Every structure is written in C-alpha cells, then in structure tokens.
Amino acid sequence: MPRAGLDRAAVVDLALAVVDDGGRTGFADLTLSAVAARAGVAVPSLYKHVAGLPALRREVALVCIEQFGDALRAVRQTRSGADLLPASAQAIRHLARRVPGRYQAVQSAAWVHDPDAVALRDAGARVVAELSEAVAALGVPDDRRIDAVRAVRASVHGFVVLELDGGFGMPDDVDASFDFLVAGLVGGLERLSVP
C-alpha cells in the first residue's frame, strides 16, 4: 500500500513510453489500461492526474509536436539558405522513423476541430512557421509562400506516412526516393525565386 508517487508529468511520460513501445500504431493503441499497468496502479487512479483519455492524448501530442518543432529549430542553427529546406525535410523523416508513434500523434490532426486543443494548434503553427522560414530561404516570392509551404508539407508528410505504413511495396531504396522527392521540391521552388 505504498504510494506510487505519480503526478501529471509522470503520467504523460509513461504514456509517451507506451506510444514509443507501440511502434507505428503506438498512438492509436494508447490506452489508459496500458498506462496504468506501466505505473503499477489501477486505471481510475490516473484520473487524479489527467482528465481522461482524450486529455492525455492531447498532452502527449503536445509534447510530440514540440519535439518536432525543436528538431526543426535545431536544424536552423546549423543550416541556412538553400540548405535549410532539404535539411529540415530530412530531419522530419529521421525523427518520424525514430519515433513513429509520436509522428502519428502529430498527424492525428483531429486537433484542428477540437475546441480544447488551442495549445496544440499553436504548437503546430510554430512548426509550420519553421518550414515557412526554410521555404523563404530558398527565395520563393511572398505571393507563393503559402502554396509552397503547403506543397512542402504535403510532400514530406505524405512520404513519411506512406513509408511508415509500409505503403512502398517495391524493395527499391526508399532513402533514394526521398532524396529524389526533396531534390525535386527544392529545384521546383528555386525556379520560382526572384533573381
């Protein structure tokens, strides 16, 4: 009957561990049962620290989104100009492959319609702003910025999702395909740049 000594942060950490151990479906499979088992605690005890499963999902997703934002900010410390966008794209894919469950948490953009997810939307907007910087560094004119950022997000996100879901049937080198995609993206956007 000793106490487990949980608090909000500890519960979120355990949930992150569940997500990470769950592979590509870790976030979808996140369950209060699993977290409670890891904490060595009965399920209802978790309600003393988090408001329920949806709230826990939001907190987990927030951590994940911020982790992605941090990764992009780190890239911006070491790269600039035309190198920034490809390095950012590679960073996103690397991170997604390393912690696929967390990437799904970010992707689960059900957040957009969730009134309780303001913090998540803000964090997401910061990630997009980071990408926008990278696009700007390519010299894309302002009136094409939004289109260009959307194209980058769509391409990279689509690639990562397909790859994580095993959607690329052929055994051919997936790294090379990603390089091809990124090179095409950078080339196409550079061609828009004002001389």
Place this chain on the structure above:
Amino acid sequence: MPRAGLDRAAVVDLALAVVDDGGRTGFADLTLSAVAARAGVAVPSLYKHVAGLPALRREVALVCIEQFGDALRAVRQTRSGADLLPASAQAIRHLARRVPGRYQAVQSAAWVHDPDAVALRDAGARVVAELSEAVAALGVPDDRRIDAVRAVRASVHGFVVLELDGGFGMPDDVDASFDFLVAGLVGGLERLSVP
C-alpha cells in the same frame, strides 16, 4: 419476427453508408453497432454474414480501393500524354473530398501488415500501377519510374490528408495550392524525360 433479408453484400453496403455518413472520421468510427442499427437487426446477427469487425473493415476498404482504381481508369479513357497525371491527381482529390470516409479506408494501410488482406494489397497495387502509367506518359525514364511514382503518391496523398484533416490553417485558396503542387510535380518530372 420477419427476416431482414441481409446478406454479405447488403451488410457491406450498410457499412459503406455508415462510413459515408461519418464524414472524415467515418471509417475510424465504423462500428458493428452502427451497422446493426441501420440494418434493424441485433449486433450478433451480423456475424452470420461477416466474420467480425476487422473482416468487415477489409471488405469495405476493398470496395473503396477499387472505387479509386475505377476512377483512375476512367480518367485514362479521356486523357493521355502529359494530361494524364494532372487529371489523375485532380480525380483523386475530388473523390477524396466527395467521400472522405472512404479515402481514410484506403489510407488505413494497416493492410500492408495484415496477412488476411491479400486482395486489398492487390487492389492497391493496381491503383499504383495506374499512377505509374500516368508517370510513364510524362516521359520519365524507366530508372526513375519508381522514385517518380513515390513522389507523386506522397505529394497527392499528403495534400489530401492534410486538407481533409483541416491541416491548412490559412484561409487561402486550397484549390490553387493543389494546382500549384500538381504543376510543380508535372514540371519536375517532365524535366527528367528523355528527349
């Protein structure tokens, strides 16, 4: 106590109706309860026609994938050459917007790892083959075919997913952004073509 007169196909049709009525989360929210309610039947009765929820999901997904394949084949009847790929991309997005729940069914590519989903993988391969035709019609050399098809799939799929999830925060014209993406894709791939 009259019979409902269900059979496998009728149950799948009802499930499709549930998916369609459920909007962008229709497939995720597909439930035996919902189908049974629509059929005017108790839940266990459905087991006389389908093997369970996972099996029903597979059958629904198969219909959806084939619907996408049909749409692409229809495009190929009316377009050719460099027009084929952009028209195919537009067809995919249009269909996804019209029946977003079905698009999610296609996307739920958990199928790849599911040993019971051979038919689904085959149908998916046929859709990819259709896109491969469109890429070939742009004159992309054979040794770049796979990379190019992956880039197309990633871009279009990523765009559609982000759009359906409401991921494009800015109010700016999403149609124009998609046209921009497709134009960039076509331009980039044409530039690879053997003269």
Place this chain on the structure above:
DNA sequence: ACCTAAAAGCTAATGCCATTAGCCACGCTG
C-alpha cells in the same frame, strides 16, 4: 402439400475499455 434441415435471426453471457462515485489511508503541516 408436407417435412426437414440449413440459414438467419434472437437472447444471454463474457470480457475489455473508459468513466464516475464514493471510500480509506498515507503523510505532511500545524
């Protein structure tokens, strides 16, 4: 026209999950 057997429905029971209510004991604070 009947009789039979398979097929299609049902209810009941089980188990997993989230959530709520309400109880108890640990352990800090005065």
Place this chain on the structure above:
DNA sequence: CAGCGTGGCTAATGGCATTAGCTTTTAGGT
C-alpha cells in the same frame, strides 16, 4: 500528536465486440 488534503483503491455503469446456444423462418426435396 491531531487533522486534513491528496493519491490511491474498489465497485458500479455503459459502450463495444465476440461467442454460445436457442428458435423460427424458409427453401427444397419427396
């Protein structure tokens, strides 16, 4: 040392999928 807030518990409820086993329709053969 007394008291109280907090973190844990058990019990109960409700939604879902699934399995077992029963009943009745209905189609088909004689």
